[in-house]
Amino acid sequence: MTVPPEVQPTSNGxxxxxxxxxxxxRVADVGRTVTVCGxxxxxREHGEHLAFIDxxxxxxxxxxxxxxxxxxxxxxVVAVEGTVRLRPEGTVNPDLPTxxxxxxxxxxxxxxxxxxxxxxxxxxxxxxxxxxLKHRFVDLRRPTMQANLRLRAKVNGAMRAAMDRQGxxxxxxxxxxxxxxxxxxxxxxxxxxxxxxxxxxxxxxxxAKQLLMVAGVDRYYQIARCLRDEDLxxxxxxxxxxxxxxxxxxxQEDILEFVSEAVLDAAEAATGERPGPVPxxxxxxxxxxxxxxxxxxxxxxxxxxxTEVFAATGFRAFAAPCVKAIVLExxxxxxxxxxxxxxxxxxxxxxxxxxxxxxxxxxxxxTDVDSPVAKFLSDEEKAGLVATTxxxxxxxxxxxxDEYRLTCHVLGALRVELGGRPVSEGPYRYLWVVDFPLxxxxxxxxxxxxxxxxxxxxxxxxxxxxxxxxxxxxxxxxDLVLNGWELGSGSVRVHRxxxxxxxxxxxxxxxxxxxxxxxxxxxxxxxxxPPHAGxxxxxxxxxxxxxxxDNIREVIAFPKTQSGWDPMTDAPKPLAxxxxxxxxxxxxxxLD
RNA sequence: GGACCUGUGGUGCAGUUUGGAGUGCACGCCGCCCUGUCAAGGCGGAGGUCGCGGGUUCAAAUCCCGUCAGGUCCGCCA
Numbered sequence: 001m002t003v004p005p006e007v008q009p010t011s012n013g014x015x016x017x018x019x020x021x022x023x024x025x026r027v028a029d030v031g032r033t034v035t036v037c038g039x040x041x042x043x044r045e046h047g048e049h050l051a052f053i054d055x056x057x058x059x060x061x062x063x064x065x066x067x068x069x070x071x072x073x074x075x076x077v078v079a080v081e082g083t084v085r086l087r088p089e090g091t092v093n094p095d096l097p098t099x100x101x102x103x104x105x106x107x108x109x110x111x112x113x114x115x116x117x118x119x120x121x122x123x124x125x126x127x128x129x130x131x132x133l134k135h136r137f138v139d140l141r142r143p144t145m146q147a148n149l150r151l152r153a154k155v156n157g158a159m160r161a162a163m164d165r166q167g168x169x170x171x172x173x174x175x176x177x178x179x180x181x182x183x184x185x186x187x188x189x190x191x192x193x194x195x196x197x198x199x200x201x202x203x204x205x206x207x208a209k210q211l212l213m214v215a216g217v218d219r220y221y222q223i224a225r226c227l228r229d230e231d232l233x234x235x236x237x238x239x240x241x242x243x244x245x246x247x248x249x250x251x252q253e254d255i256l257e258f259v260s261e262a263v264l265d266a267a268e269a270a271t272g273e274r275p276g277p278v279p280x281x282x283x284x285x286x287x288x289x290x291x292x293x294x295x296x297x298x299x300x301x302x303x304x305x306x307t308e309v310f311a312a313t314g315f316r317a318f319a320a321p322c323v324k325a326i327v328l329e330x331x332x333x334x335x336x337x338x339x340x341x342x343x344x345x346x347x348x349x350x351x352x353x354x355x356x357x358x359x360x361x362x363x364x365x366x367t368d369v370d371s372p373v374a375k376f377l378s379d380e381e382k383a384g385l386v387a388t389t390x391x392x393x394x395x396x397x398x399x400x401x402d403e404y405r406l407t408c409h410v411l412g413a414l415r416v417e418l419g420g421r422p423v424s425e426g427p428y429r430y431l432w433v434v435d436f437p438l439x440x441x442x443x444x445x446x447x448x449x450x451x452x453x454x455x456x457x458x459x460x461x462x463x464x465x466x467x468x469x470x471x472x473x474x475x476x477x478x479d480l481v482l483n484g485w486e487l488g489s490g491s492v493r494v495h496r497x498x499x500x501x502x503x504x505x506x507x508x509x510x511x512x513x514x515x516x517x518x519x520x521x522x523x524x525x526x527x528x529x530p531p532h533a534g535x536x537x538x539x540x541x542x543x544x545x546x547x548x549x550d551n552i553r554e555v556i557a558f559p560k561t562q563s564g565w566d567p568m569t570d571a572p573k574p575l576a577x578x579x580x581x582x583x584x585x586x587x588x589x590x591l592d
Numbered sequence: 593g594g595a596c597c598u599g600u601g602g603u604g605c606a607g608u609u610u611g612g613a614g615u616g617c618a619c620g621c622c623g624c625c626c627u628g629u630c631a632a633g634g635c636g637g638a639g640g641u642c643g644c645g646g647g648u649u650c651a652a653a654u655c656c657c658g659u660c661a662g663g664u665c666c667g668c669c670a
Binding site for chain 2 (some may be wrong): 229
């Protein structure tokens with residue numbers, strides 16, 4: 001966790017109960033009689049004539065001096081009236097922003113007593129997350145969590161301002177939507193008035209915002225909640241928030257500009273520093289050099305292609321469509337158990353195996369490789385391996401040989417695990433990844449699967465191959481990546497029926513099927529759909545990185561555990577029989 | 593669906609490798625003392641199904657099997 005930035009209130013926060021906030025009092029306030037309200041952070045009693053109470057609100061802590069004893073405990077809610085005065089010589093606390101002053105001759109009004117907190121309300125210890133979540137209302141009192149919430153609001157505000165400035169209009173879209181059996185699994189909401197039918201919570205406002213383009217809104221945005229019933233991760237919750245954008249009569253370039261403006265504004269608001277222009281990389285280059293479509297470009301360790309080196313190899317494990325390697329500097333000292341663990345990891349990622357080579361000094365001042373499989377390689381191949389990877393004595397070369405995509409995937413993951421740093425650790429390296437493929441793999445029936453979504457416009461240079469060679473068709477889809485996390489994605493949409501029809505054909509979706517799934521959208525498009533394109537930025541991830549957190553739960557007020565449990569409310573819970581009846585539902589025994 | 597890691601007073605840990613009395617540390621909590629502390633200090637005290645179940649053993653926090661919960665990851669996330 002990071003030290004929260006000092007809170008800078010925009011007003012003194014005076015109310016009918018207080019004149020000031022705790023953390024704002026300074027030397028300039030000396031002489032004022034003030035009242036602060038907050039929670040008792042600490043009590044230090046010195047007998048019957050003197051006691052100190054540290055009172056905390058979200059702005060910080062102020063020391064209150066009581067001339068006598070006072071019966072308050074940790075987390076009691078109090079209002080304290082006293083006179084701001086300089087601390088006596090030698091008792092200034094340089095660790096506190098309010099440390100030069102204190103409240104003297106205090107009278108303490110008890111507003112509410114409190115049980116001892118279940119864990120310390122400070123940032124010094126990492127408490128078990130279930131306990132924190134169960135008492136989230138206490139956890140959020142901690143300075144870091146307060147700072148995270150407020151940072152999130154600041155980022156939110158900066159993005160809204162950027163979109164407003166660029167002429168976008170905020171429109172709210174429904175949370176109760178229709179099932180669209182494509183993409184992420186949806187949360188269903190049973191209908192009381194239509195037994196047996198359900199609404200679904202939107203995995204994103206995708207279709208709604210495209211309809212707004214048909215409606216002539218021209219430039220739409222929304223800080224939108226999205227819901228996806230998929231397995232949770234450090235960077236994924238069931239519900240998450242996006243800055244959702246769509247604009248008409250625009251190209252990909254316009255969208256990248258709009259989004260850059262919002263994200264860079266947010267970065268400036270959050271960090272005080274405006275990043276430079278965001279570089280670009282094609283999807284193909286990202287996969288080739290980094291083994292992933294969301295490369296962390298804070299460090300090198302790029303994938304090296306060795307396919308040519310082993311083109312004529314007699315080593316059967318390397319007789320594969322693709323041989324690639326990464327170099328771990330100084331890794332030659334790795335123990336056998338460590339190397340075995342790496343091999344297991346590679347297999348878990350889908351590789352058939354992992355061949356490692358320790359680069360050692362060879363005869364005549366040259367280099368040689370030390371490896372269980374070295375005996376299967378020719379001298380030329382060993383020399384080529386070292387030369388092509390650029391590995392030096394003491395380095396470890398890890399190689400995978402397999403299909404191109406799998407090889408890249410495995411080495412890309414190992415690269416991040418071996419050479420990477422926490423996502424929130426600086427510097428911030430933004431990257432546009434462009435020219436994603438239109439299709440990605442095939443489904444069970446052998447039909448191509450849409451890489452982004454089926455309304456993504458093909459790349460103009462590739463559109464002629466839509467029918468003849470769909471796998472080679474690039475799309476006008478793009479991602480924004482920051483330090484190895486996908487911050488968001490978008491695309492130019494298909495607005496013409498003839499192109500949409502060809503894409504559905506390539507996807508193996510019949511006219512009837514398309515009509516039943518997306519009929520309302522396709523129908524709307526017949527009434528004058530403008531060319532349009534859009535994007536969505538994941539706010540939780542962006543804020544987490546700015547907050548120095550590697551986990552989006554730290555920037556969400558009430559998140560759920562990896563199994564979708566909320567320890568505070570104990571959700572999800574069974575519905576009462578009467579509620580089930582109302583909805584026309586009947587539980588069935590759990591299936592194995 | 594799968595892999596790995598974790599689970600010990602309210603909190604954070606050590607103890608588990610090599611079985612031997614619920615043993616220890618820090619914080620917190622309760623009581624008393626203390627007129628300048630600020631992670632206050634001193635003295636005393638309370639607080640434990642060692643996640644749960646089973647097995648091995650004379651004996652299990654410790655070894656074995658199962659299970660639950662949490663975390664990280666793979667699959668999944670158009």
